[in-house]
Amino acid sequence: MFTRDLRVRDNPVLHAAAAAQRCIPLFVVDDAITGSSYMNANRASFLADSLADLDAGLRGRGGVLVVRRGSTVAEVVRVAREHDADEVHIASDVSRFAQRRERELARALGSCGAELHVHDSCVTAVPPLSISPVGGNDHFSVFTPYFRRWQTQVLRRPLRAPGTIAVPQLNAGEVPTARLLHPGPPSPDLCTGGEQQARKLLTRWVRDAVDDYADRHDTLADDGTSRLSAHLHFGTLSVTELLHRVGNRSEGARAFARQLAWRDFHHQVLAARPDSAHDDLRPRGDRWRRSEEDLDAWRAGRTGYPIVDAGMRQLAREGWMHNRARLITANFLAKTLYLDWRLGARHFTDLLVDCDIANNQMNWQWAAGTGTDTRPNRVLNPLAQARRFDPDGHYVREYVPELRHVTGRRVHQPWTLPQDERDKIDYPDPIVDLHDGASRFLVARTR
Known part of the structure; x- marks a missing residue:
């Protein structure tokens, strides 16, 4: 089955x-x-x-x-x-x-x-809970020691497709259409599913891009990612075969394998702690704010911080978001706005094509500081993230068309434009001061 x-x-x-x-x-x-x-x-x-x-x-x-x-x-x-x-x-x-x-x-x-x-x-490549730490715990709660053990595991060899498949006489039934599975319209720029498409992406990734992954995977405009996450989620591509194909040939290949290990890590956490799909893995005593206005602005990509809004709009347009943008947008919701991470996880679940419970929930808990992050109170500054990972503003201009004609790095801080230029742009002012938001979070976490 x-x-x-x-x-x-x-x-x-x-x-x-x-x-x-x-x-x-x-x-x-x-x-x-x-x-x-x-x-x-x-x-x-x-x-x-x-x-x-x-x-x-x-x-x-x-x-x-x-x-x-x-x-x-x-x-x-x-x-x-x-x-x-x-x-x-x-x-x-x-x-x-x-x-x-x-x-x-x-x-x-x-x-x-x-x-x-x-x-x-x-x-997964390594079966969940097949490796465990010394001391009786049934799973690793920190990635680095898990990764050290993960690297020592011998992966099974990829299997060929069966040559022939003998099926008895029966009514096969109809392969369902998308509309039969869900009546709503998909994102306009959604990727195509299926094993054949996965294998095309795999060939291109191994041949042309994986060796540069270590240098490019966080660069937002360049998008040096594999775009294979949805195929791994639906199993149109085997993670084991992917690891064998990528190998250990370069720094980029090793960096990519490490990201696949993160995927296995999250699966073993959820296997051991199924309640963490909805409950804090490591409760911090948070008393989350409630603000439908802030939550709606975040969902719509109208927070006034272009790097955050670009990520949210990419999600709506493609049903996918760059991995660095996922971290920026999640950290902003949970820590700068101090809204419950479950609200953000629900919105990602509503739109992401590659969403599975293990990766989505565990990544959200990591961003919120209630999961496996060893620095749970770190607050990312979206402006610093923008300068580092979208220095020329290409990513923002791609997904926030109101700012497409803003030149230079002011695209990340449009409120600094001269007033006559600012008045021509249908783009909101920031919904929160970054310093105030970070201070509010840190006070709430340490009280």
């Missing part, structure tokens, strides 16, 4: 199932997901692309994607009974929903004489 492993290459689940005389490549459109607030128009569009591409990949090997809609447990059991299946294969995952689904599947299949096989290293 496919979940977050929508590919035919390097897929341990499909590899194991296809070895049988008969195999039913099944995907269940689970109403518990599509009917929840987690499903958004952007993820629906990417998922529909990916399922259509997966179906084409299976058909090219003699198979077909079998689609059912309803409860995952009920539909898997129904298909297993109809075709006398004695094994069901699935990828492991760490969210509370996925863990509950796995337990319920195992019980339900056992009652009809089938066995559930759960495969690690499908969603």
Whole structure:
């Protein structure tokens, strides 16, 4: 059964199932997901692309994607009974929903004489909780010691796609469209889903860009990132294959691998602490402010700080945001505005195509200082961040068109323009003084 492993290459689940005389490549459109607030128009569009591409990949090997809609447990059991299946294969995952689904599947299949096989290293490179610190703790709470152990792990070798897939005669069902999964319109510049698109990006990344990653990954206008995050989330690309392809050949490749280790790190934290999807991992006694006006300004990209607003508008336009902009915008909400990080995480969940619970929630907790950051009270100055990571203002001009004709570095501080020029720009004044915001946060944290 496919979940977050929508590919035919390097897929341990499909590899194991296809070895049988008969195999039913099944995907269940689970109403518990599509009917929840987690499903958004952007993820629906990417998922529909990916399922259509997966179906084409299976058909090219003699198979077909079998689609059912309803409860995952009920539909898997129904298909297993109809075709006398004695094994069901699935990828492991760490969210509370996925863990509950796995337990319920195992019980339900056992009652009809089938066995559930759960495969690690499908969603992450190193299985969550497969490495643990000395002293009895079940997970690492600090990244650096985790990374040292992560680097020593021997990754499995990537698997070839099955040559042929023998599927019994059955009604395959219809591959869902984006509109069927979610009725809303996606972001106008949303990326395309599917394994074939992932492999094109992978080839280009390894050939042309990864070696420069260490120097370029934080530069906002240059965007030296891989743009593979959505493909890793939906499993149209294997993180294990990605690490093998990138290798250890350069400083850039090693820096990129470190970022993938962060992804594994967050998954092992959530696996051990599923409550941290919503509760502070390390409570700081925060009494968050409530200001719908400030929250709305942040969501709309109208805070008066162009580097923050550019990030928020990129999110709305593309369903994606540069990693440095994510940090800037999250830190600004949680610390300068002192609004609850969960409000920001919810907005990201509403729009991000690459959003998964582990990375989104853990990154937000890191930015808010309630997670694994070893300097939980640091406050980023968005103006300093702009000078460092968008020195010429190209990123701001791309996403904040009101400021497109502002020359020089004043694009980051439009309130310093002469009044006659300022009056011509439909752009708000800052909603908060940076010094006042930082002071308010620090006082609240230390009282």
